[in-house]
Amino acid sequence: MEDIAQVVSFLLRVAEPLMALLIVVLCFVSLKGGRREEHALIVLDNDQEKISYPVRYWENSIGRSKSSDIVINDPSVSRDHAVLLRRNDGWFITDTGSKAGVLVNGRETAGRCSVAVGDIITLGNTRLVLRRSIAPAMKSRAKKEDKRVPAPVMLGLITVYMAMLLLQAVINMDGNTFAVIPAAGFIVVMFVFYAISYNAFKRRDFELESLALLLSGTGVMLAATHNTDTRQAYVQLAAVVLGMIIYSFMIWFIEIPDRVMKWHLIISIGAIVLLGSTLVLGTVQHGAKNWIVLGPISVQPSEFAKIAYIFVGASTLDVLQTKKSLTEFIIVSAISVGLLVLMSDFGTAVIFFVTFLIIAFMRSGDIKTVILAITAAGLGVIIMLSVKPYIADRFAAWGHVWEYADSTGYQQVNSLIYSASGGLFGLGLSKGCLQYLFASENDLVFCMMCEEIGLIIAVLTAVVIGGWMLYARGVTTRSRSTFYSIAACSAAGLLVFQSALNIFGVTDILPLTGVTLPFVSYGGSSMAASWGLLAFIKAADERTYVHRHIKNKKTKVVSEEAEFVEV
C-alpha cells in the first residue's frame, strides 16, 4: 500500500512540471497571439509632397529627429516638435517646445489641442491633414484569434495542477489533510477573481493573471506543506486575495492618466512617509529594520513603497518624450534609497536603485544621468563600507560558500545541496530538508522548489518572471501612453531584478541579500505587492481598457475602434 502511494506521488511529481510547462507555454502563446498588429490607427497626409505618414501609436513624437515616431524632413520642423496623442475622447496634439510652433487649422495652439479627422496641422512649413487609415482590420484579426486560449481553459489547467500538488502533499504527509483547505480556498479565490474580472471589469484576457496564479498557487502549496508553521498557508492565501484587490484597484486607478497626474505628488510623499515611518516605528528582524508590527499582523511597508515608487517615477505625461527634468524623481529616489540603507535593508535599496536607473533612462534617454547615478552610488557604497566595514562581512562568503559552509555560507551551501537532491522532479512537497532552515520559506524558496517540486518548476517560475519583461517590452508601442510603457518595463524590470537577487543570491552567483521571490516566497506584503506590480504590466496592454472604452465611447475620431471590439 505504501509502495503504491509512493509510486503515485512519484508519478504526480513527474506530471506536475509538464502541466506547469503546458500552462506557461499556452499563456505566452496566447499573449503573443492576442496582440494587435502595428498598422496605422490614422494617417497624416502631406498633400503637397504626396507623403502619407502612418500614425501607429497612442503617443507619437513628431519631429526632424530620426528617433521620432513620425520623422518629417523639413528644416523648419524642430527635432522634437510635437506629440500627437490618442486619448479615450479623441486625438490631441501638444507642442513640445518647437521653434515654429504648432497650428491647427491655421490657429496657433497652446498646450494640448484636440484634433479631428480633416483637421490641418501645420508644423513649420509642413502641412499635414489628419485622415482615417484604410485598415486591413478584420481579416487578420480573425486569424489571430485562433491562437488565443480561453481563460477558463487555463484556469482549468491550473486547477488540475493545484489538485496534483494537493494530492501529492496529502500522500507525502501520510494522509494529513491540512493542505486541502488552503488549496481548495485558492481554487475558489481564483475562479471568483476571474468571475469578477470578467463581469465587473469586462476583462477578457487573463494570461498574465493565469501566470501569476500559477506562481501564487505554487507558493500557497509550499506554505501549506512548510513544516514550521501551519498558519503560513492562510496568510499566503489572504495575501493573494489582498494582492488581487490591489491589482484590480491599480488597474482602475491608473486608467485615466489625468488622475494619475493629480495624485502624483501625494503618492510621492506617501512613498517617503511609508519608508520613513518604518525607520521610526519599525521593528528590527534579522538585521534589517523593515517591519511594522500591528498586533498580530506584521507588514513590510517597503514592499508597497515599490508600487508607489514606480508610479511616481513613470507618471509624467504628454511631454514625456522630450527631455524633462528628472530632479523631482531623483530627490524621491535618493530619499527612498537612503531610508532603506538606514534600515539596513540593502537588498531592497539595490532594487530601488536599479528601478531608478531603468526609469531615469527610459524617461530621459540620458546616459549621463545613469552614469552619474552609478558613480554616486558607488561612492556611497565606498563611504558606507569605510564607515561600517562589518557590512562587507555579510557578503564575505560570496563566490566561495563552501569555505564558509559553517558560517555565512551555510544557507547557500544547504540550498545547493538540497537543490541537487531534488533532481528535475523533486522529492515531493513536505519531503524536503531545506524547509527546516532559517528563512527557507522566503529567501531560499527557489531552492526549496528545486528540492521539493523539482528543477523544472523552479526554472519555469524564473522563465515566467523574465517572460513578463519580454512581454512588457513587446507592448511598449501598443500602450495607451508612454506612462504605461515605462511603468510596465520598470515594474517588470524590478520583478526580474528582485528575482535575480533572490535566485542568484542563494545559489551563490550573486551575494546573498535576502529579498523575496515575487509571487512564490512566503510573506503577505511581498505577495500583495507582487500583484500590485503586475498591474502596471497589465495596464500597458491597450486591450486591458478596451471594453470600458466601448461603453464610454462618444466617438470623435477613432478610425478603427472595431479592431478592439471583441465579441
Next chain:
Amino acid sequence: MKKTRTRALPVLLMTLAFFVGIGYFVFNLSIHAAEWASMPMNDHLSDNSGLEHAGTITDRNGVVLAYSENGKRKYHDDYTMRCACMPVVGDDSVNNSTAIQTAYRSDLSGYSFIFGLGQPDMLKTGKNIKLTIDGNVQKAAYQALGQFKGAAVLYNYKTGECLCLASTPTYDPMNKPQDIETNDAYEGAYINRALSAAYPPGSTFKLVTSAAALRYIDNVENREYDCTGSDMIGGKPVICYEINGHVDLKEALKTSCNSYFAHLAVDIGKQKMTEQAKKMGFNRTWKLDSIETGESTYDVSKATTHELAWSGVGQYKVMETPIHMAMISAAIANGGTPMMPMLVKNVSGDFGVPAPDRQSAAAEQMMRKDIADKLSEMMDYCVDNNYGNWSFSQEVNVCAKTGTAEVSDSGEDAHGWVTGFVTDEDCPFAFAVIVEHGNSGYRAAVPVAAAMLNEAVKAVRHS
C-alpha cells in the same frame, strides 16, 4: 513611442542576463549535482539514511563488503573482515569523510541528476561499487597492526590500484561500540589514517633529502663523513642512534645516519629543500577519485639552521601522510613518476548496468629517472645489508627504508615507519606502514609490511 521601446533595451539586456544566469545555475547544477548531493551535510543521505536501498560494495575479487537487504544496510559476514574494511567502506553514518559510503553515498543511493534522490523505494536501484582493495590483504594488515594504532598502504605502482588502505583503531560497522566517542582506544576511529593522518616521517624522509642532494649537489654519492654519534649543527647537537663511523651517501642511508643528512639539508639550503619537497608532493593534498587526502607539510620558512638540519631527517615540523609516503616509494620504483593511487575500480551505471573499469593516470614527476634509479639501488642496499630481505619476504625482492620518528617531548614511544616497494615484475607493489608509538620502524612497522606484502603476493602467485 519607438523611443521608449529603444530605451527599454537595457532592461531587456538585464532580462537576458537573468536567463543566462538561470542557465548558468542549471549548467552548474548538472555538473556538480552528484558532488553536492553527496555532501555529508545532506540530511537525506546522512544518519543512516540513504543506504536503505543502496548498491553493493565489493572488493577487487568480488567479495561483497556491504549491501542492502529489506531496507537495511548489511556488511560482510566475518567480523574481522568487517573491522578491517570499515575504514575504507565506512559505516551507516557519514562520520568518516573519506569512506566510500560517505564519499559515494549519492551514487550508492541511486542518485541521478534527472530524479535526484526522488525515485520511490521500489524503483530505486543504487549503483554498485567495485573497489581495487583486496579484502584479504586489508585483513592481513589489520591483524598485523594488532592493538597498535596506525595505518598500512599497499598499491600497485604500475596501475595505481590500492590493494590495502588499512587503519586502526577501527570497529565493527554492524555493531558500533557505545563508547566510541569517549574511549581512548577508539581515538580517531572515524578517520582513515592511511589517507588523512599526517605524522612526522622521521628517517623515511631521508629519501627526500637524498633526492634533493642527488639533484642539487654534484658528486654527492661520494661525499664522505665520519660519524661520531653526534655533531654540532647550527650551534646545537644533532644526535645519531649509534656511532656510524665512516659513511658515504649509500652507507649513510643504510645506517640512517642523522648527522650526515642533517649536514646535507643545511648544504642544500631552505629554498632548494622546499622546492624538492614540493616537487615530491609536500604542501598539497591529493585526490583519489573524489576522495581528498590529508596534507603532507614541509615548511622551513621560519626554521633556524639547526631546525633545518633536523628537517633533513624528517623531524622539526615535517609531516607526511602514509598514502603520500607510499607514492614516493612508487615514484622511485616507477622511474620518478608515481601513478595516482585509486581505490574505486568501477561504479556501475544507472539501474546497476555494468560500467567499464576506471584507469588511473600518472601523477606529476617527482624526480628524474636517474635519481629514482639511484635511490632504488640505495634502498635495495638498505634491505640487503641492514634489515634483510627475509624480514619482508621469502619470495620477492624488496627495497625499503625504515624510520623512527620522535613525537614531541612528551616522552612517548616514537612512531615506527617503513616504506618501500617490490622490484619483481609481477608484483609491482609500493607500500608504507606507520605504527603509532611502535618505538622502532624495523621492529614495529616491518612485520606489518611483511604480512600485508605476503598476502598481496599470495593473491598474485598462489590463487
